[in-house]
Amino acid sequence: MTRPLVTILDDEPEIRTLLADALEEAGFDTLSFSRARAFEAALATHTPDVCLVDLSLPDSDGLTLVHRLALEQGAIVIIISGRAQVQDRVTGLELGADDYIIKPFDPAEVVARIRARLRSAKPTPQAGTVAAFSGWKAHFDRYALEDESGVETPFSHAEGEVLRLFLDAPKRLLSRAQMQSSLGGVASESFDRAMDVRISRLRTKLREDPKNPQLIKTIYGAGYIFLGDVTWS
Missing domain, CATH: 1.10.10.10 (Winged helix-like DNA-binding domain superfamily/Winged helix DNA-binding domain)
Known part of the structure; x- marks a missing residue:
């Protein structure tokens, strides 16, 4: 069985390592990026099942990127951000994100939320596509x-x-x-x-x-x- 691919876009190396280790141990493949430009270039050759996106990126507006991902990619988009204000969460969801996780977080919770989203997104055989x-x-x-x-x-x-x-x-x-x-x-x-x-x-x-x-x-x-x-x- 193919392992789901999760991309991680965050400029903090500790966060990328923490998430990648937890996800790979849970049975996912991962690709990690510190810059939006490298992440977007990788989308030409990779099709992720889930995109984890930090909003505070050095080379791009994270919210704009989330909106583009939601419209152009079939992937589930989950924001992981230190921005805890309600308006930031609302804006992220309005722009097409599927979930919003606030830093600091428990890696086990991120894994659980990803699994829940993948289950809800999976078409039932009876329903078709x-x-x-x-x-x-x-x-x-x-x-x-x-x-x-x-x-x-x-x-x-x-x-x-x-x-x-x-x-x-x-x-x-x-x-x-x-x-x-x-x-x-x-x-x-x-x-x-x-x-x-x-x-x-x-x-x-x-x-x-x-x-x-x-x-x-x-x-x-x-x-x-x-x-x-x-x-x-």
Whole structure:
């Protein structure tokens, strides 16, 4: 069985070594980088399953990099940062990160969170990787929405997690508590804000009328319902 590949981008050598040792002992392969430029160059030849990204990089804005990774790569993106302010966490999640871990951290917790994210991201054999609904196709193998004319719009891994929840349970009410449990998040204001942003972006990509969405309906005080008929292949 192929070992999942985790890339580590952090300018502190002690952090890189700590994470690499813990992950390799837990059964992961790792590649470590101290600069964003070297990390981005490596993406041309390597396809990571998970990207661990520090926000305070000497040669790049970490948040911009997170956003680009979320849109262009199929990898799970986890921020590891010394920035503990709620707004930093909210911004990171809004830009497409799947999780946010604050320094100092326990390496065992990082390993556990990575495993949880990989489990939630793994497609079930019954569901397949392509969902057709209301003139759209969602390609989870390449993170793209395809309209009836064949035009594709990319979505982030974080947006894909939410979309998959809806497509796996069409015409059923999903409460925020259910979504939080399925996505491995922690009930908090920042989680709720991140969910609102992801759903808003999905509606935009599905060309929904924000005042009267036809596919992803908000049931105020209860949760959300996806109203399309879904077939998987």
